[in-house]
Amino acid sequence: MQDIRSGNRPYVYIILLSANDRDGDIEHGFDLGADDYLCKPFKPFELRARLRVGMRILDAQKELLESRERLACQAADLEFQAAHDTLTRLWNRGGILELLKTEFSRTQRSGEPFSVCLADLDHFKRINDTYGHLAGDEVLHTAGARMNDALRGYDSLGRYGGEEFLVVLPGCTAEKAMAIAERLRRGIADQPIVLGHDAIHMTISIGVSEWQTGMEISDLLRHADVALYRAKDLGRNRVELKAAAQSSAR
Ligand code: GH3
Ligand code: MG
Ligand code: MG
Secondary structure (H helix, E strand, O other), X not given: OHHHHOXXXXXXXXXXXXXXXXXXXXXXHHHOOOOEEEEOOOOHHHHHHHHHHHHHHHHHHHHHHHHHHHXXXXXXXXXXXXXXXXXXXXXXXXXXXHHHHHHHHHHHHHOOOEEEEEEEEXXXXXXXXXXXXXHHHHHHHHHHHHHHHOOOOOOEEEEEEOOEEEEEEEOOOHHHHHHHHHHHHHHHHOOOEEEOOEEEOOOEEEEXXXXXXXXXXXXXXXXXXXXXXXXXXXOOOOEEEOOOOOEEOO
């Protein structure tokens, strides 16, 4: 009986049928894991009645397990929703900042390089003004998906604000981060976003910053923001690195 009860198998309802009807035998049967006990000779109606009880118990247990599974799914859904953006399905601002914090402290322990990018769609307001807000939403969704596709598995992308994205790049030097940012930029600029009959040409500007000893998260983000503003100032559709001469102009 222990074998039947062991492991992760569905519950088996056990009715012991025995010729031993002394109190000690019955108690021993229950101790071994039986759910019910019938002594020989048994009356068929009694066995049927006891089987119905067993069915009721198994049905109730199945319902309980199903509702536990439903609750676990709902909890996982809620957890996902709390940290993700409904429009792009990417991390939301809170989610990506949390992830940044985790990666940041890991970097401080390991001493590995670490970079971030701030990316902002260029002249996005015009998209809303020309094609409407819903079309703007679709462009945002497509742009987010394209950037996500262009990243490595251990990089993370979040929607940082309206049409602004934050990319967390663990293990990346500024040079590597610039190359990834350039790939993201090309992913948007090289292929128009098609909405119905319209082919919308989008571009994105990206600011990159690399963690240096002594820098806090706020410094890292501020540097990326400064670089992003420089990319905008220098004509958009380009990648800029804070406090370095590297840039990739179009
Ligand atoms: P720049 O190149 O300087 O970044 O210009 P821009 O037009 O992209 O920037 P600006 O800050 O002037 O406008 C951003 C626009 O993004 C305005 C806002 O309505 C739009 N936006 C922000 N969030 C959403 C959104 O969720 N959906 C849509 N459709 N538009 C959004
Ligand atoms: Mg913009
Ligand atoms: Mg913006």
